[in-house]
Amino acid sequence: xxIDKEFEQLSAYLDDELTPTEREYIQQRIASSxxxxxxxxxxxxxxxxxxxxxxxPEDPYFSxxxxxxxxxxxxxxxxxxxxxxPVAAFAVVTILMMVFIKFSPIQWNSLxxxxxSNILDFYTQNLQPxxxxxxxxxxxxxxxxxxxxxxxxxxxxxxxxxxxGDIGKAFFEIRDKEDIDKDNEQNVDMERxxxxxxxxxxxxxxxxxxxxxxxxxxxxxxxxxxxxTLAVNPDLINIQAALxxxxxxxAADANEKALEYMFKKxxxxxxxxxxxxxxxxxxxTKFNPSREYYCLTPDTSFTMELDIDIDxxxxxxxxLERDVITQKEKLVSLRTLPRKMNVKTNRSAFFxxxxxxxxxxxxxxxxxxxxxxxxxxxxxVHYNCDSIRNExxxxxxxxxxxxxxxxxxxxxxxxxxHFSYRDTAAGQSGMNMGIVxxxxxxxxINIDSIVQSETMGxxxxxxxxxxxxxxxxxxxxxxxxxxxDSSELHIELEHFRKEMKTLRKEMxxxxxxxxxxxxxxxxxxxxxxRRRWEI
Amino acid sequence: MQENxxxxxxxxxxxxxxxxxxxxxxxxxxxxxxAFNLLVNRxxxxxxxxxxxxxxxxDAIDDISQDVxxxxxxxxxxxRFQSQFTTWLYRITVNKCRDYLRKxxxxxxxxxxxxxxxxxxxxxxxxxxxxxxxxxxxxxxxQLPEKLRNPLILRDFEGLSYQEIAETLKTEIGxxxxxxxxxxxxxxxILEPYEKELL
Numbered sequence: 001x002x003i004d005k006e007f008e009q010l011s012a013y014l015d016d017e018l019t020p021t022e023r024e025y026i027q028q029r030i031a032s033s034x035x036x037x038x039x040x041x042x043x044x045x046x047x048x049x050x051x052x053x054x055x056x057p058e059d060p061y062f063s064x065x066x067x068x069x070x071x072x073x074x075x076x077x078x079x080x081x082x083x084x085x086p087v088a089a090f091a092v093v094t095i096l097m098m099v100f101i102k103f104s105p106i107q108w109n110s111l112x113x114x115x116x117s118n119i120l121d122f123y124t125q126n127l128q129p130x131x132x133x134x135x136x137x138x139x140x141x142x143x144x145x146x147x148x149x150x151x152x153x154x155x156x157x158x159x160x161x162x163x164x165g166d167i168g169k170a171f172f173e174i175r176d177k178e179d180i181d182k183d184n185e186q187n188v189d190m191e192r193x194x195x196x197x198x199x200x201x202x203x204x205x206x207x208x209x210x211x212x213x214x215x216x217x218x219x220x221x222x223x224x225x226x227x228x229t230l231a232v233n234p235d236l237i238n239i240q241a242a243l244x245x246x247x248x249x250x251a252a253d254a255n256e257k258a259l260e261y262m263f264k265k266x267x268x269x270x271x272x273x274x275x276x277x278x279x280x281x282x283x284x285t286k287f288n289p290s291r292e293y294y295c296l297t298p299d300t301s302f303t304m305e306l307d308i309d310i311d312x313x314x315x316x317x318x319x320l321e322r323d324v325i326t327q328k329e330k331l332v333s334l335r336t337l338p339r340k341m342n343v344k345t346n347r348s349a350f351f352x353x354x355x356x357x358x359x360x361x362x363x364x365x366x367x368x369x370x371x372x373x374x375x376x377x378x379x380x381v382h383y384n385c386d387s388i389r390n391e392x393x394x395x396x397x398x399x400x401x402x403x404x405x406x407x408x409x410x411x412x413x414x415x416x417x418h419f420s421y422r423d424t425a426a427g428q429s430g431m432n433m434g435i436v437x438x439x440x441x442x443x444x445i446n447i448d449s450i451v452q453s454e455t456m457g458x459x460x461x462x463x464x465x466x467x468x469x470x471x472x473x474x475x476x477x478x479x480x481x482x483x484x485d486s487s488e489l490h491i492e493l494e495h496f497r498k499e500m501k502t503l504r505k506e507m508x509x510x511x512x513x514x515x516x517x518x519x520x521x522x523x524x525x526x527x528x529x530r531r532r533w534e535i
Numbered sequence: 536m537q538e539n540x541x542x543x544x545x546x547x548x549x550x551x552x553x554x555x556x557x558x559x560x561x562x563x564x565x566x567x568x569x570a571f572n573l574l575v576n577r578x579x580x581x582x583x584x585x586x587x588x589x590x591x592x593x594d595a596i597d598d599i600s601q602d603v604x605x606x607x608x609x610x611x612x613x614x615r616f617q618s619q620f621t622t623w624l625y626r627i628t629v630n631k632c633r634d635y636l637r638k639x640x641x642x643x644x645x646x647x648x649x650x651x652x653x654x655x656x657x658x659x660x661x662x663x664x665x666x667x668x669x670x671x672x673x674x675x676x677x678q679l680p681e682k683l684r685n686p687l688i689l690r691d692f693e694g695l696s697y698q699e700i701a702e703t704l705k706t707e708i709g710x711x712x713x714x715x716x717x718x719x720x721x722x723x724x725i726l727e728p729y730e731k732e733l734l
Contacts, residue, residue, distance in 0.1 A: 011716035015690060017697045046719040049672045049726070049733065050691040055584045059597070062579050063572055066604050073605075 003035070010040050014047055120304060123297045127223040127231055127306070136218060141211040142190040144218065145243040146396070151177070160222070162237060170237050197255040210250060214243050217289060220308050229297045231306065235290040241389040242285035244396050245278055281388045556620035564612055571611070575604055578621065581693055582628050588688045589632045591677035599635055603628050618702050625693065625703045629685055636681075668733060675725040679718055686711050687718035 009026050012018050018026065030036045101108045131150065144150050149159040152174055163171045194204055221233040291305040556577070562570035582603055586596050606627050614623065676684060685704060689695045697715075701708045726733060 007720075008713055008716045011719060012697070012712050015697070015715070017712065042723055043716075043719050045733075046722050047691060049668070050676065050687065050722070053588070053669050053672055053676075053692070055580065055692075056587050056596070058580055059583065062583070062597070062600065063575050065597075066575060066601055067572065069601055070605060070608055 006033075006036060007039050007043075010036060011043050014040070014043055119300075120302075123227055123229045123295065123300075124225070124231070124304070124306070125227070126225045127229065128225060129219040130222040130224045130230075131219045136215050138208050138211040139190045141214055141218065141243070142193070142247070144240060145211075145247050148240055149177075150218070162240060170234065172232055172236075193251075197251055199254055203254045206254075207247075207250060210246050211243075213286070214239060217286065220289065223293070223306075227297065229295055231293040231295045233290055233293050235285070235292075237389070238281070238285045238290075241392045242282040245282050245392045248392070248395050278388055278391065557616055560611060560614055560616075560620065571608060574607075574620075578624055579604070581621070582624065584692060585625060585628050585688060586632055588673060588676055588692055589629070589684065590635065591674060595635060599628075599631050603631050606631070619699060621693075621695070622699050622702045625689060625695070626705070629703065633681070668729075671726065671729055671733070672722075675722050678725055679721050683714050683718035683721055686714045687722075690715055 006026070006029060009018065009022060010030075013023060013026050026036075030040060136150070140151055148162040152158040152160050158174055159177050161171075161173045161175050163173060193199075194207070197203075199207065217239050218236070221236040221239065223229075223231040289308075291307060293304055293306050295302050295304060556574065559570040559574045559577075563574065579600065583596055583600050586599050586603075590596070590599075603624070607624065610627075614620070676687065679687065686700050689700045689703060690697075695703065697708050697711045700711045704711070
């Protein structure tokens with residue numbers, strides 16, 4: 001037996017817990033082992049110390065207190081089963097709720113709906129238009145049609161920008177105006193539009209009327225209130241497309257050149273005026289507004305239907321404009337004036353949260369951006385809004401290339417024809433050329449000329465027809481620097497022809513032969529012209 | 536007369552013998568609440584001292600003792616008479632002490648600066664001005680690990696046999712023997728700073 005085991009036996013020996021055999025063995029070992037004798041003495045001392053500890057003084061009232069406690073708890077007044085009470089209470093409440101829901105689903109639903117309505121009421125109360133007719137000038141609305149931006153803020157240094165996101169999605173984004181201007185290479189403004197189309201006063205008033213007719217609709221699509229709710233009607237995208245279509249149709253109607261350019265160049269793509277669905281789209285967008293709004297609040301997002309009385313809104317806005325005119329003298333900011341709007345929440349049309357989840361929001365220091373589904377179909381009609389919007393956008397792209405990039409002016413001197421062109425996109429504006437018209441002789445439609453650049457010194461240009469491609473060309477030495485393609489830039493050629501016609505008329509006395517050649521050239525309908533820029 | 540007197544002397548002893556723990560439990564289970572009071576009076580001081588030595592000097596002794604006997608009151612109908620009542624009673628007491636220590640430890644973790652739940656035990660390693668030997672020993676015992684402390688207390692204070700201790704703590708007799716030895720060795724080490732005072 002090991003010494004540790006013998007020590008253990010010593011402890012048990014002290015407690016009289018050994019069998020007779022074990023006791024006899026350990027007694028013999030104690031007698032012969034000083035170490036065991038010493039350990040036994042230590043263990044005896046410990047046992048003696050512990051057993052010598054006095055017990056607590058007796059508590060004579062313990063039993064009475066215990067009896068009182070038990071009696072109290074048995075009678076239910078106390079906490080006899082403390083842990084079961086909250087569990088039982090919770091169980092009872094749960095059962096009661098289950099019974100209530102089971103047998104009174106209508107009341108439960110009404111209770112739920114009531115709470116839901118309370119939330120809606122809170123976030124949709126006092127919704128007001130973010131833009132008002134006074135905020136939006138005709139030029140703002142024009143820019144909205146062309147660039148999909150609306151000015152935001154008193155300083156108008158930010159814009160609300162509409163951009164396309166994923167398929168079927170559109171971004172509503174607050175951005176700095178400078179960034180937007182950088183993105184817009186084709187910076188067509190309303191003034192250039194009017195100048196380029198040579199709009200007279202009546203036409204300008206008509207254009208203004210068209211633009212103003214959209215201001216109320218635009219105003220009703222973005223609503224805000226003091227609870228930091230932002231409600232956006234995705235129909236704004238359709239409004240922008242409809243506005244574009246109306247401006248294009250107006251341009252085609254107002255200017256013969258624009259009409260030719262837009263509708264003869266590509267019959268399939270630019271047939272807006274003949275597309276009945278486009279007309280329906282415009283009418284529906286203007287007069288049958290969508291009531292669906294995407295609402296962003298500080299702690300939730302949801303979609304809901306809002307009934308907006310456009311007529312009432314229009315009256316309110318008109319009154320507001322009058323107030324503003326009155327108040328302008330007092331230098332009162334428009335934004336400080338109270339705005340009221342008749343917005344009625346349609347509670348029955350609380351959309352499923354899954355729909356609301358289709359909305360995504362991005363916020364950083366410089367921009368605020370959120371994505372919502374584009375309105376797919378207009379109510380009560382069955383054409384595809386996406387395809388119509390695309391068609392209008394393509395028409396706008398073509399229209400932008402009309403004249404806004406190439407500005408041709410002409411004047412006449414005794415023996416030279418000056419014209420200038422500018423390409424604002426390329427930043428080469430103001431390059432004027434003077435064409436000295438020599439005696440053309442019997443050169444047919446070929447105009448071999450010497451072109452003198454006023455800004456680039458004396459440079460000889462050759463101008464003539466290209467037999468292989470059927471177009472005009474300008475040559476500097478042997479290099480073709482300008483080629484005119486009739487199929488691509490038909491309208492520019494037409495413009496040029498008219499200028500040349502004017503030139504001929506005014507130089508009729510000494511250029512009779514050239515005029516005849518040019519007239520013969522104009523009547524040649526089989527000629528295919530092609531123009532290409534290689535600058 | 537002398538015979539009668541002797542008879543009277545024996546009678547109470549005989550009655551008392553009938554009031555053993557099992558009999559009192561049966562009487563209580565038959566609806567005699569007075570039997571429970573007798574059971575409490577018989578064992579309350581053992582329970583209080585067991586708690587006192589297990590926890591050290593604490594104000595919770597009375598609350599824990601009450602909890603122990605309330606548990607006994609509730610569970611007595613399920614007592615199966617397969618072990619001593621004391622074994623069963625001490626097991627409940629040990630478990631109540633264990634619960635209390637666990638709760639106190641949890642509270643100390645989440646409220647480290649709460650003065651109410653700080654340890655009240657005085658360290659025996661730090662000699663105090665007054666040398667109360669009993670207090671030093673009591674605190675030394677309280678400093679032992681629980682698995683060593685409980686068998687030692689049940690043996691040296693309550694006088695339980697190794698067999699009863701094994702049943703109370705639900706362990707083996709050999710384990711009890713080993714733990715009691717190690718408890719005494721541990722206590723000796725704890726009390727070494729007081730060796731001179733204790734001798």
